[in-house]
Amino acid sequence: MSKRHWPFLLGGLLVALLLAGVVSNYASSHPDGLDSSLLKGCTVNADDEITGGSCPAQQAKDHELADSPLADYGVRGIGNDFVSTGLSGVLGVLLTFAASGGLFWLARRRGPATPAAPATPAATADRADEAATPSGGTR
Numbered sequence: 001m002s003k004r005h006w007p008f009l010l011g012g013l014l015v016a017l018l019l020a021g022v023v024s025n026y027a028s029s030h031p032d033g034l035d036s037s038l039l040k041g042c043t044v045n046a047d048d049e050i051t052g053g054s055c056p057a058q059q060a061k062d063h064e065l066a067d068s069p070l071a072d073y074g075v076r077g078i079g080n081d082f083v084s085t086g087l088s089g090v091l092g093v094l095l096t097f098a099a100s101g102g103l104f105w106l107a108r109r110r111g112p113a114t115p116a117a118p119a120t121p122a123a124t125a126d127r128a129d130e131a132a133t134p135s136g137g138t139r
Contacts, residue, residue: 013097020089024073025082 035057042055050058069076070091074084 013093016093016097017090020093021086024089025085 038057038060039050039055042050042053042057045051063071065071067076070088073088074081075087075091078084078087
């Protein structure tokens with residue numbers, strides 16, 4: 001990678017870290033379209049707990065990875081919600097950056113998938129004639 005790409009790459013990483021670490025804490029706490037559509041037909045209280053009715057959200061179960069360190073947009077074991085959410089965003093950005101950087105590095109080292117077709121003598125002669133013809137002129 002040339003030296004002039006590094007500032008752009010690092011700038012993008014810095015913006016992503018800022019958005020994930022700070023701005024993500026100000027995201028809406030209201031349910032998105034999928035969550036609200038799953039609650040249709042149910043009544044909920046102020047804490048968003050289902051109190052009655054019938055809706056698909058009543059069959060919801062915990063995800064298999066609900067006990068993972070970064071579940072529910074936070075880091076398990078950190079009591080401050082602002083720090084927990086920001087840290088999980090920063091860790092997510094760094095993990096994604098590392099994984100994608102590794103994949104690009106592997107793809108770059110691998111080289112082209114197919115070798116270039118060998119030049120035929122006729123094609124080489126045509127290119128030499130074109131180079132010898134002044135631009136704008138005809139033969």
